[in-house]
Amino acid sequence: MSIAARPAARRTLPPYARVKRQLKSLLAAGRWAAGARMPSEAELVAEFNVSRMTVNRALRELQSEGLVERVQGSGTFAAQRGRVSARLTIRDPHAEIAERGRAHRATVHVNREERATAVLARALGLPAGAPLFHTLIVHEEDGVPLLAEDRYVNPATVPGYLAVDFTQVSPTQYLLEQVPHWDAEYSIEARCPSAKEAKLLRIPRTEPCLVVVRRTSTGGVPVTFARLVHPGTRYQLEGTFRS
Amino acid sequence: MSIAARPAARRTLPPYARVKRQLKSLLAAGRWAAGARMPSEAELVAEFNVSRMTVNRALRELQSEGLVERVQGSGTFAAQRGRVSARLTIRDPHAEIAERGRAHRATVHVNREERATAVLARALGLPAGAPLFHTLIVHEEDGVPLLAEDRYVNPATVPGYLAVDFTQVSPTQYLLEQVPHWDAEYSIEARCPSAKEAKLLRIPRTEPCLVVVRRTSTGGVPVTFARLVHPGTRYQLEGTFRS
DNA sequence: AAGTGGTCTAGACCACTGG
DNA sequence: CAGTGGTCTAGACCACTTA
Numbered sequence: 001m002s003i004a005a006r007p008a009a010r011r012t013l014p015p016y017a018r019v020k021r022q023l024k025s026l027l028a029a030g031r032w033a034a035g036a037r038m039p040s041e042a043e044l045v046a047e048f049n050v051s052r053m054t055v056n057r058a059l060r061e062l063q064s065e066g067l068v069e070r071v072q073g074s075g076t077f078a079a080q081r082g083r084v085s086a087r088l089t090i091r092d093p094h095a096e097i098a099e100r101g102r103a104h105r106a107t108v109h110v111n112r113e114e115r116a117t118a119v120l121a122r123a124l125g126l127p128a129g130a131p132l133f134h135t136l137i138v139h140e141e142d143g144v145p146l147l148a149e150d151r152y153v154n155p156a157t158v159p160g161y162l163a164v165d166f167t168q169v170s171p172t173q174y175l176l177e178q179v180p181h182w183d184a185e186y187s188i189e190a191r192c193p194s195a196k197e198a199k200l201l202r203i204p205r206t207e208p209c210l211v212v213v214r215r216t217s218t219g220g221v222p223v224t225f226a227r228l229v230h231p232g233t234r235y236q237l238e239g240t241f242r243s
Numbered sequence: 244m245s246i247a248a249r250p251a252a253r254r255t256l257p258p259y260a261r262v263k264r265q266l267k268s269l270l271a272a273g274r275w276a277a278g279a280r281m282p283s284e285a286e287l288v289a290e291f292n293v294s295r296m297t298v299n300r301a302l303r304e305l306q307s308e309g310l311v312e313r314v315q316g317s318g319t320f321a322a323q324r325g326r327v328s329a330r331l332t333i334r335d336p337h338a339e340i341a342e343r344g345r346a347h348r349a350t351v352h353v354n355r356e357e358r359a360t361a362v363l364a365r366a367l368g369l370p371a372g373a374p375l376f377h378t379l380i381v382h383e384e385d386g387v388p389l390l391a392e393d394r395y396v397n398p399a400t401v402p403g404y405l406a407v408d409f410t411q412v413s414p415t416q417y418l419l420e421q422v423p424h425w426d427a428e429y430s431i432e433a434r435c436p437s438a439k440e441a442k443l444l445r446i447p448r449t450e451p452c453l454v455v456v457r458r459t460s461t462g463g464v465p466v467t468f469a470r471l472v473h474p475g476t477r478y479q480l481e482g483t484f485r486s
Numbered sequence: 487a488a489g490t491g492g493t494c495t496a497g498a499c500c501a502c503t504g505g
Numbered sequence: 506c507a508g509t510g511g512t513c514t515a516g517a518c519c520a521c522t523t524a
Contacts, residue, residue: 014512021424028423040490051514053296056491064307066332072491073521081338084419086429088329088482089309095324176327180271181264184484186329190433190451190475208433208451208475232433232451239331240428257493283509294495299510315510316503 015050019058022048027067032078038068040075086241090212092172093139093147102141106167109200110136113155113162123215124154125222133161135171138200145201146234148193151226157218171226179218186214190232197229208232258293262301265291270310275321281311283318329484333455335415336382336390345384349410352443353379356398356405366458367397368465376404378414381443388444389477391436394469400461414469422466427459433475440472451475 013021023038032038039047044055059076062068066085069077097104114134121128133153138145151171153161157179164174191211192198198205212228256264266281275281282290287298302319305311309328312320340347357377364371376396382389394414396404400422407417434454435441441448455471 016512025423028419030420042490051516053493053515054513056493057512059491066330070491071522073489073523075490075522080342081335081416084333084335084415086331086333086427087309088331088431088484090327090329090484092324092327099323172327173324176271177273180268182484184329185481186483187479187481188331188431188453189479190453190473192451206449208435210431210433210453230433236430236432238428238430240426241331241333259493285509294497296496296512297494299512300493302510313510314503315501316508318503318509 015048016054016057016061019044019048019050019055020061023058023062024067027078027081030081034078034080036078038076038078084241086239088237088239090237092170092176093149094170094173097139097141097146100141103143105140105143106170107138107140108135108166109138110134111162111166116152120152120225123222123225124152125217126154131155133158135161135166136200137166137171139170144234145203146230148197148200148229149226150229151224153224154222157221157223171224175216175224179223182216182218182223184214184216186212188212188237191229193229193231201229201231203231210235210237212237258291259297259300259304262287262291262293262298263304266301266305267310270321270324273324277321277323279321281319281321327484329482331480331482333480335413335419336392337413337416340382340384340389343384346386348383348386349413350381350383351378351409352381353377354405354409359395363395363468366465366468367395368460369397374398376401378404378409379443380409380414382413387477388446389473391440391443391472392469393472394467396467397465400464400466414467418467422461425459425461425466427457429455429457431455431480436472436474444472444474446474453478453480455480 026032041052041055041059045052048055059068059070063070067079069079071077094104094106112134113131116124116126116128116130116132118128120132121130124132126132133155135151137149139147139149149171155161158175161174189211190208192205193201193203193207193209195205197209209232210230214226214228216223269275284295284298284302288295291298302311302313306313310322312322314320337347337349355377356374359367359369359371359373359375361371363375364373367375369375376398378394380392382392392414398404401418404417432454433451435448436444436446436450436452438448440452452475453473457469457471459466
């Protein structure tokens with residue numbers, strides 16, 4: 001046998017991956033219009049000669065990547081085209097800084113109960129004027145401010161929130177422990193900081209910041225609404241994806 | 244039977260979800276240190292009285308959410324704590340704008356072959372001075388610039404790239420069709436635009452921009468290196484996640 | 487009622503890791 | 506070598522949608 005036969009390439013793709021790859025190619029090539037119905041699991045079973053669990057896995061993963069939508073009892077549908085789903089990892093600031101071997105310090109600027117303004121009430125699904133918890137914490141790495149974390153919390157879901165010592169435990173970490181299962185929506189944008197934020201972060205008002213606005217809920221009940229402001233020169237989000 | 248028994252709550256969670264939830268809670272509570280070994284599939288099978296496929300699914304999903312790492316032949320290990328995995332959807336600008344019912348226009352400012360600088364050569368895994376394709380395209384929505392897309396492409400992977408009419412087909416769309424299976428790394432940061440970018444986007448140099456830098460490869464071969472600059476006031480990224 | 491996806495199972499074979 | 510994860514299968518039951 002020639003030693004040059006197969007340098008280091010992987011053998012054959014496993015069946016579920018082959019199904020996935022084929023469907024991905026067809027989706028990318030526009031085989032189905034957005035929203036159009038795709039072959040059923042049974043049809044794919046016949047076409048690829050694999051078991052239903054195998055095509056099911058392929059389709060489930062395509063769904064989790066946002067490439068198809070599936071509706072029980074109805075079918076599998078092509079998602080909007082030209083869409084790439086990426087995974088973004090959001091770290092707890094304390095853990096992230098500690099991992100780099102730097103010193104993390106959190107300064108608590110606000111930690112109190114307030115009454116919900118109309119906007120906040122809507123974001124947290126509470127009546128206007130309802131009590132809610134508010135914290136404003138600045139995280140520093142080796143004395144350099146990296147993040148201003150302005151957060152509102154629904155008291156009903158995390159009653160002990162205000163009693164936590166946030167110089168020791170970050171809100172993210174505490175909330176992850178208290179409410180392990182979330183749904184969230186977030187948006188990321190570039191903005192100049194408000195005057196207050198600039199002062200807290202000790203940057204000029206003209207310095208671009210990465211602003212992450214996040215709203216989380218658990219089982220349909222809103223939990224927290226947070227605005228995370230990172231100085232653009234000191235911080236960036238990173239991620240990977242596969243398509 | 245009382246009709247008030249169960250208003251609208253969902254029934255019992257399916258077994259794989261219960262396994263997942265339990266492990267998530269324990270992970271969040273710090274039951275295993277980062278990198279520590281977690282119970283094997285066989286142990287979880289015994290503990291939860293489910294089949295191996297069921298715990299396998301739970302663990303696979305936790306892995307895809309970045310909460311555990313799995314090594315064949317070795318075991319399942321807790322990932323770093325305080326980590327939340329989010330899904331970010333990156334849309335093709337043409338499709339995104341069209342979907343809003345707005346007019347999309349792409350202006351091609353650069354479309355040529357160039358020689359790789361040292362930095363670009365490294366990013367694309369080419370020797371310095373190697374030829375590569377360069378496009379610089381500005382996307383407008385109803386006449387307002389939304390994105391400056393500065394992209395370098397490895398000619399070996401997409402030889403026909405320069406011949407495409409990018410006023411009709413966006414690079415993203417074309418590349419998705421040509422190279423359906425990617426790996427990518429990206430970073431997101433807030434920056435002021437360069438003088439050239441400010442001019443292209445018709446914004447002041449002081450306006451914060453969301454800058455996405457993305458490097459993609461297929462099967463280990465680099466394909467493209469892109470810098471996407473969005474005016475902060477006109478664009479934001481959005482996403483969802485579940486934990 | 488028929489079709490579709492959601493899920494579970496019991497057993498199986500393989501590849502890889504570790505001692 | 507034993508233990509671990511990676512994957513497949515054939516059949517099953519259920520819930521939901523559609524007609």
